[in-house]
Amino acid sequence: MADKKALDVFKTICDMLDSHHFNYVKDVEKLTVRITMSGKDFSMEFKLWLYEKSDIIIFDCTLPFKFCEEQRSNGALAVCYINYHLADGNFDCDVRDGRVKFRITTSYRGCNISTGVVDFMFNIACQTVDRYNGRLALVNQGKLDPKDITKNL
Amino acid sequence: MPTEQNATGARKVFDAFCEYLDEHAWKYNKDAQQLTISLNAKGDDLVIPVRISFDENLHIILLLSPMPFDVPEDMRKPMAVAVTAANLCIVDGSFDYNVENGNILYRITSSYRDGAFSKESLEYLLMCACVTTDKYNDKFKDIVDRKVSTDEMQKIIFNKED
Numbered sequence: 439m440a441d442k443k444a445l446d447v448f449k450t451i452c453d454m455l456d457s458h459h460f461n462y463v464k465d466v467e468k469l470t471v472r473i474t475m476s477g478k479d480f481s482m483e484f485k486l487w488l489y490e491k492s493d494i495i496i497f498d499c500t501l502p503f504k505f506c507e508e509q510r511s512n513g514a515l516a517v518c519y520i521n522y523h524l525a526d527g528n529f530d531c532d533v534r535d536g537r538v539k540f541r542i543t544t545s546y547r548g549c550n551i552s553t554g555v556v557d558f559m560f561n562i563a564c565q566t567v568d569r570y571n572g573r574l575a576l577v578n579q580g581k582l583d584p585k586d587i588t589k590n591l
Numbered sequence: 592m593p594t595e596q597n598a599t600g601a602r603k604v605f606d607a608f609c610e611y612l613d614e615h616a617w618k619y620n621k622d623a624q625q626l627t628i629s630l631n632a633k634g635d636d637l638v639i640p641v642r643i644s645f646d647e648n649l650h651i652i653l654l655l656s657p658m659p660f661d662v663p664e665d666m667r668k669p670m671a672v673a674v675t676a677a678n679l680c681i682v683d684g685s686f687d688y689n690v691e692n693g694n695i696l697y698r699i700t701s702s703y704r705d706g707a708f709s710k711e712s713l714e715y716l717l718m719c720a721c722v723t724t725d726k727y728n729d730k731f732k733d734i735v736d737r738k739v740s741t742d743e744m745q746k747i748i749f750n751k752e753d
Binding site for chain 2: 489492493494496511514515517518519521522524525526528530531532533534541543544545546547548549550551552554555558559562585
């Protein structure tokens, strides 16, 4: 069973989502919320969860496509170019199976988390994924050079 | 442009961070105007420099730990595979890799919006920066020194996490 602090933070995440009237699926035992958002290129599947071992909130979003085998090293390269330009959060690329995920975290150790913090994390995650998922898909299709992925945004 | 209220929030976190470092006898340099802190931690293999700053627009604390070496030009593309493998195994923070100049740095952030910080959370961020950098800096250095290939290192990183 999760501790009270984690449950309070989890409630704050749900309160933020409720305040926006978002539809989501929550699992209180696993301290996890799943939500689908519509982006300009793809729909985005978000998982909002607590990693109690480190007292951190993690929002992650797995992209709806995988890099094909011949483009995986380019996928890794593209993700490096993007991450270098991000102030908060990062993309992870698994070169073993081609999956790409965006991840953003914040610590709640010894402090109170407001709905404003959760709202900020969710906005950054949605904006960043929406900004880059179409471009990452173009790299996967061989239509965009990884070094150009952050240009003219 | 940061507002006065944003700057006050950042200063509170800056002051709390300096207090934490003083309480634990860390040696560090601070710039109270720019609200930056820099320190060196001792790692197993290499010195771990950590720079602490604040993004007053985003209300986030940023800890950056640059590797004390650059990736040579002929290894810059393959190094991306090793950096992404390391990132995949990290729960918090990430290695940012500038493919153009070969710089690698570890970055961890946390929001301080609405007073969301404590000395415990600041300690966590600093420990995370030191431990994660210490875990991977020698691995990246081995690649740069051509002791292992990026493919071999990728296997080493994933096997240790499996």
